[in-house]
Amino acid sequence: MRSLKIVKKLSKRLRFLTALFVLFSIPLQSHAQQIVDATGTSVTLKSEKPSRIVTLAPSLGELAADFLGNDLKRIVGVSEYTDYPAALKKIESIGAYHRFNLEKVVALKPDLVLATTDGNPKDQVTQLRSMGIPVVVVNTQTLSQVSESIRLISKAMGSPDAGERMAAQLQKGIERIHARSQVRPKKRVLLQIGEEPLIVVGKESFLHEALETVGAQNVYADLKAHYPRPAVEDAVHRNPDVILVLALGQDLTPFQKMAISWQRFPHLKAVSQKETRVLQGDTILRPTLRLLEGLSLLERAVYGAP
């Protein structure tokens, strides 16, 4: 009787040990991968092909969808206003990118969260990480960082080749636009993103680089901030050749009003030569392949149709 009990106990222990062994060996078998993201953080991904992805910005949803093709089921959560491609609209929203709902993200049990330094709050990202959720953060402040972020995301999603291809395509497109710009005279452009107070594009902004890429000269290249707010007088004094109002969203009326309010200064070059217009900004602000579309829109807005 007694020996039987011991055997039973032993077998119980053995079973427990076996279970422990199996548990620990799972991650070893399924190629965990280490990725260093744009913040320099080393992120451990449990699987090579994450199947529960949450994207914290519309552009990240777009990129993830690009790499997944028809396999969109792998995206389980997106940020509010993620509408491109349209199929993403049906996926559960985790709130606005600038203040997303942490609980919702955690409840979705993601095995990969894609975040950006351009809008997602750092404290929220840190909180996700402290809960053991793998967060890959990209940075898209410059054109080369956009290429880099495309590579990073594709790698995290397990399709690095697709990312290389897309980054190369983006690079080629940018070079083509830049080549065209070399043969044109440089126009001095004021790119406005808000009025009352006037908000313009400064040297640190991604849009400043976009202007230079299409061969335009930003009249506020000397101001170091991303989006400085100079006095209107100062803008009038700089007398740009072209004034572009960057429009966001579908309703252009408020932006058209901003463009029209420059008519108060008939002596401005941009006003007297009728070079004050609205630029649809949704694509140029997308750090995805659609950025090329945005750059050619900007090019056309500055130099007219080719």
Next chain:
Amino acid sequence: MAHPKLFRGYFLGLLAWLIAFIAALQLGAVDQVDFEVVTQLRLPRALLASAIGMGLSVAGAALQALFTNPLCEPYTLGISSGSAVGAVIGAALGLQWSAGGLAAPAFLGAFVFAGILYLISFRPGAGNLTLLLAGVMLGFLGSSIVALWMALADAQGLHGALFWLMGDLSRARLDGSIISLISAVGLIFLIWIRWKELDALLMGEEDAMSLGVSVAASRRKLILLTSLLIGLCVSGGGMIGFVGLVVPHFARKFAGALHIRLIPLCAIWGAAALTLADTLARIVARPYELPVGVVTALVGAPLFLWIMLGRREGIS
């Protein structure tokens, strides 16, 4: 009645206003004086600064009499806060952050908050302290509604809203500024002709009654007029603080406490003070512009403490 100190006050005030106005037209973000810049930007701003400066100062003087408390300011009543709530609701409904776009909802917000105070003043036994505390609470309510909107709104409109809440005159347009100035002068006149009631109220409710002034009725009328004036100022320039405190405080040193002299002096000095403050706001950080509310608060807040600590009696 010869009153040399008073004349000196008027003379200095007019001179200061004139100098401030010329400076406002001459100085700006760029040194070059361009006709279009002066007519389209500087002149409307100087006019609006004058209108709001006189409006806030007279509103401050009137409130100080109404509540027999020199620390009363348009903001302590919470009416400006109500104005901000109206503007924020207007913005949430899709109106633009501009003087024209938000004037109506800002007025409406001021009216609603003033209406609540008006009803409170009907209550039997509603004394100065009741009204003042009610105003403070309404101010809290207003700022929490604004905070609620800021937490929920998307980042797009926030910047303009923040600037407006700090007090900013960059929205000035010539037509709007002229209308504001005329309306401000009109409302100030309507308050000024009630100088007797203001004097009586300043002496306290019991003394006022013994002088034959119907306290409740005058107070209600004056509260309404003052809130109209504040609504006008807030819709034009946002929340500009402390002008209504500082200007009456110094004007009293020249004009004394009687409102027949004090109100016009407050109007002139207020116009001069805000025009000067706005000129400073435009030139100290070129090519940027500061919200004028920042300048007035930097001067006014320490002064508020100084006046408060210098008083012998308590606040109530």
